[in-house]
Amino acid sequence: MIDIQSIREDFPILAHTVYGKPLIYFDNAATTQKPRAVVEKITDGYYHVNANVHRGVHFLSQAATEAHEKARQVVQQFLNAASPNEIIFTRGTTEAINLIASSFTEACMEEGDEVILSAMEHHSNIVPWQLQATRRGIVLKVVPVNGKGELCMDTYRSLFSERTKLVSLTHVSNVLGSINPVKEIIREAHAHDVPVLLDGAQSVPHIKVDMQALDVDFYVFSGHKIYGPTGIGVLYGKEKWLDKLPPYQGGGEMIASVSFEKTVFNELPYKFEAGTPDYIGSTVLAEALHYVGKIGLDAIAAYEKELLQYATRQLKTIDGTRIFGEAAEKSSVLSFLIGTIHPYDMGMLLDRLGIAVRTGHHCAQPLMNALGIEGTVRASFSFYNTKEEIDAFIAGVRQVKEMF
Numbered sequence: 001m002i003d004i005q006s007i008r009e010d011f012p013i014l015a016h017t018v019y020g021k022p023l024i025y026f027d028n029a030a031t032t033q034k035p036r037a038v039v040e041k042i043t044d045g046y047y048h049v050n051a052n053v054h055r056g057v058h059f060l061s062q063a064a065t066e067a068h069e070k071a072r073q074v075v076q077q078f079l080n081a082a083s084p085n086e087i088i089f090t091r092g093t094t095e096a097i098n099l100i101a102s103s104f105t106e107a108c109m110e111e112g113d114e115v116i117l118s119a120m121e122h123h124s125n126i127v128p129w130q131l132q133a134t135r136r137g138i139v140l141k142v143v144p145v146n147g148k149g150e151l152c153m154d155t156y157r158s159l160f161s162e163r164t165k166l167v168s169l170t171h172v173s174n175v176l177g178s179i180n181p182v183k184e185i186i187r188e189a190h191a192h193d194v195p196v197l198l199d200g201a202q203s204v205p206h207i208k209v210d211m212q213a214l215d216v217d218f219y220v221f222s223g224h225k226i227y228g229p230t231g232i233g234v235l236y237g238k239e240k241w242l243d244k245l246p247p248y249q250g251g252g253e254m255i256a257s258v259s260f261e262k263t264v265f266n267e268l269p270y271k272f273e274a275g276t277p278d279y280i281g282s283t284v285l286a287e288a289l290h291y292v293g294k295i296g297l298d299a300i301a302a303y304e305k306e307l308l309q310y311a312t313r314q315l316k317t318i319d320g321t322r323i324f325g326e327a328a329e330k331s332s333v334l335s336f337l338i339g340t341i342h343p344y345d346m347g348m349l350l351d352r353l354g355i356a357v358r359t360g361h362h363c364a365q366p367l368m369n370a371l372g373i374e375g376t377v378r379a380s381f382s383f384y385n386t387k388e389e390i391d392a393f394i395a396g397v398r399q400v401k402e403m404f
């Protein structure tokens with residue numbers, strides 16, 4: 001059960017007003033707000049345990065190292081990964097995908113080899129592969145999306161060839177909300193001996209994920225979308241894969257020894273963490289995961305589903321509404337257009353009512369092209385949102401519609 005009153009009190013920003021109206025924050029797919037415990041952990045880290053990690057013999061450095069490595073274990077438990085060596089801290093989802101795109105193609109792909117993506121990918125899971133297509137001549141194969149916003153699984157199965165080396169797909173679409181059938185996706189890929197990377201940016205804040213149950217090879221997410229700080233994210237990788245891949249960046253931390261003749265790389269996970277890590281960010285991310293864990297992802301998923309269904313029903317009562325993404329399995333993202341009203345106009349006018357939604361292509365231009373539109377209005381809900389806020393949002397959309 002969600003205790004909405006006490007949860008909202010944990011998020012000071014939710015009590016703000018904008019233009020004299022109570023803030024209604026429906027841009028959670030872009031980034032989430034932070035509970036007090038998370039913000040306080042940042043101050044606490046800098047006030048009480050700040051010292052560079054891994055290199056110091058002194059008390060503070062050891063305390064900071066311990067906290068940073070404890071945070072890695074918290075992430076490991078959150079994902080149910082087999083070992084902390086499989087948890088690499090990155091700057092976020094984007095950097096994690098770039099790391100795999102660079103290191104995996106270097107170690108495991110040759111010119112003409114193929115990676116399978118989908119039409120609903122965020123630019124973060126397209127452009128890194130395109131860079132490798134230019135640099136190394138790898139080939140991108142794209143799974144199309146059907147009218148409901150679901151992956152065309154028959155086409156997915158038909159895309160495998162002996163040149164397929166990796167499948168890289170989003171777990172949940174940031175535009176359509178579709179929760180992709182990742183178990184089936186992974187089973188199929190593994191039947192062809194092909195590993196799978198899942199972009200978990202939009203899944204980990206909303207649904208329980210389990211690396212070992214999924215048997216996924218690589219999984220990535222961003223701290224800031226799961227109530228944690230900006231600038232930190234996670235790459236999970238099976239140890240057997242990470243062992244095979246070369247480092248992404250060079251520098252301190254990722255080496256065992258350096259001479260001008262030969263550098264020996266450090267072991268996992270440090271091999272992929274060049275330079276001073278964001279050791280405050282890691283401990284704050286761990287705090288955010290504790291917070292989410294306390295509420296419970298099952299309770300979060302159930303409550304957010306209720307919000308999504310309520311908002312969808314209400315929005316459909318407005319004439320001229322088009323909803324993009326009606327997959328059978330869907331997370332709390334609602335993309336829509338009303339008649340011919342431009343999404344920017346809708347977004348700007350809702351903003352004047354204190355309602356924060358996202359408008360535009362949502363970093364998914366190929367998906368917009370497939371849908372034949374320029375952009376959508378996107379309302380995305382969190383467990384701290386309420387039905388009353390949805391009522392205000394629906395009244396706002398009606399008001400904007402009447403102005404046109």
Ligand code: PMP
Pocket residue numbers: 029030091092093094095122124125170172173174199201202222363
């Ligand atoms: N993938 C998906 C599905 C996303 O929604 C986002 C953020 N909008 C990203 C990747 C990129 O995340 P970040 O900017 O935190 O690296």
